[in-house]
Amino acid sequence: MLDDQRLLAVLDRVHDVTEQLFLIEMDTEYARAPRELCASICQWHRANGFLDDDRRSRRRHVSAPGSPARHFVLQVNPEREKRHGGAGHPTPLRPWVHGGCFLCAPNIVDQQRGRELGWPLATEGARHLVYPSPFPLTDNHCIAVSPSHTPQGWDVGGAPRLVRDIVRLAEAMPGTIVAWNGPASGATLPCHRHFHVLARPTSGDRMYPLERATPAPKNGSVVVPGYPVAIAVARGRPDEVLAAMTPLVTRWAEAGEWATGNLMATVAPEQTQKSAPARGSEPEVVLYFVPRHATDQPESAHAIAALELLGEIVIQTEADRTRLASGGYTPEHIEETLAAAQSPACRMYLATKPTNGPR
Numbered sequence: 001m002l003d004d005q006r007l008l009a010v011l012d013r014v015h016d017v018t019e020q021l022f023l024i025e026m027d028t029e030y031a032r033a034p035r036e037l038c039a040s041i042c043q044w045h046r047a048n049g050f051l052d053d054d055r056r057s058r059r060r061h062v063s064a065p066g067s068p069a070r071h072f073v074l075q076v077n078p079e080r081e082k083r084h085g086g087a088g089h090p091t092p093l094r095p096w097v098h099g100g101c102f103l104c105a106p107n108i109v110d111q112q113r114g115r116e117l118g119w120p121l122a123t124e125g126a127r128h129l130v131y132p133s134p135f136p137l138t139d140n141h142c143i144a145v146s147p148s149h150t151p152q153g154w155d156v157g158g159a160p161r162l163v164r165d166i167v168r169l170a171e172a173m174p175g176t177i178v179a180w181n182g183p184a185s186g187a188t189l190p191c192h193r194h195f196h197v198l199a200r201p202t203s204g205d206r207m208y209p210l211e212r213a214t215p216a217p218k219n220g221s222v223v224v225p226g227y228p229v230a231i232a233v234a235r236g237r238p239d240e241v242l243a244a245m246t247p248l249v250t251r252w253a254e255a256g257e258w259a260t261g262n263l264m265a266t267v268a269p270e271q272t273q274k275s276a277p278a279r280g281s282e283p284e285v286v287l288y289f290v291p292r293h294a295t296d297q298p299e300s301a302h303a304i305a306a307l308e309l310l311g312e313i314v315i316q317t318e319a320d321r322t323r324l325a326s327g328g329y330t331p332e333h334i335e336e337t338l339a340a341a342q343s344p345a346c347r348m349y350l351a352t353k354p355t356n357g358p359r
């Protein structure tokens with residue numbers, strides 16, 4: 001019989017060999033994500049039992065009468081709250097690193113006993129491991145994780161690197177929305193740099209409420225009008241978006257230790273449908289930036305993450321469900337909840353610091 005250490009050594013090798021087989025089977029190279037990357041990763045993990053096929057959340061739509069623009073989505077997902085306890089085996093076979101961090105690769109092999117596989121994805125100047133989320137928010141929800149135990153904030157490597165990484169990840173995974181939640185802005189694990197890779201809604205125009213509310217700026221930035229949260233948005237070729245948004249995000253990041261926020265990046269939605277760009281051609285991307293203040297916000301606002309800012313509210317706690325049962329999620333209530341996640345200083349920043357493009 002194997003002792004724990006030898007069992008772990010086997011699981012490490014199984015992980016490495018499986019990864020190689022997976023890469024070969026997908027007929028791809030390290031540096032290039034296959035189309036439908038997240039779907040393939042999740043398909044694999046449903047087949048090996050890591051993901052539970054039956055664990056589906058329920059969605060419902062909430063609109064203000066006569067105001068189709070004020071439209072939000074409620075997602076009832078009580079499983080999501082369990083993420084704080086992790087999805088893995090609670091008993092270590094070997095000492096865990098970094099306090100048992102759920103995103104450190106050696107811990108994942110131990111905690112999941114080799115069942116969870118991270119896809120190595122290289123983009124310009126960065127490498128991530130893409131894992132399935134055991135507590136999914138969307139179909140094929142994955143998490144792109146830094147290989148090293150690096151904090152989630154933009155203080156490490158600076159805002160320019162963060163903005164570059166999210167835009168390049170979005171470019172590599174068309175059909176998804178890549179999201180970064182800063183500390184005190186929805187990040188559950190602020191100790192380890194990670195991005196959520198969310199699928200688009202499967203019905204209708206496949207757009208989130210924020211996307212519908214966004215005008216179509218070209219090669220520059222605007223502030224989304226009429227949305228309960230002040231959000232800067234840029235759309236264009238990836239390099240144009242980086243040039244337009246990096247200075248704006250960087251100035252905010254350097255404003256103080258309290259400066260935090262959310263970023264969401266995606267290939268322009270219509271380009272992932274009928275007129276998808278040919279492989280190898282440069283797509284148009286859209287980048288959203290939501291400045292947030294870590295301390296000047298109610299405690300409850302810490303739970304407001306990128307998906308909520310996209311207009312989809314996740315009902316997860318007992319308190320959330322009680323509020324839902326008592327009719328507490330009208331469009332007005334949702335707008336108030338979202339607005340509370342942003343202090344006046346954040347709104348002022350976007351109102352007074354014009355971005356590089358047309359307004």
Ligand SMILES: [Zn+2]
Pocket residue numbers: 098101102103104148149150191192
């Ligand atoms: Zn870690």
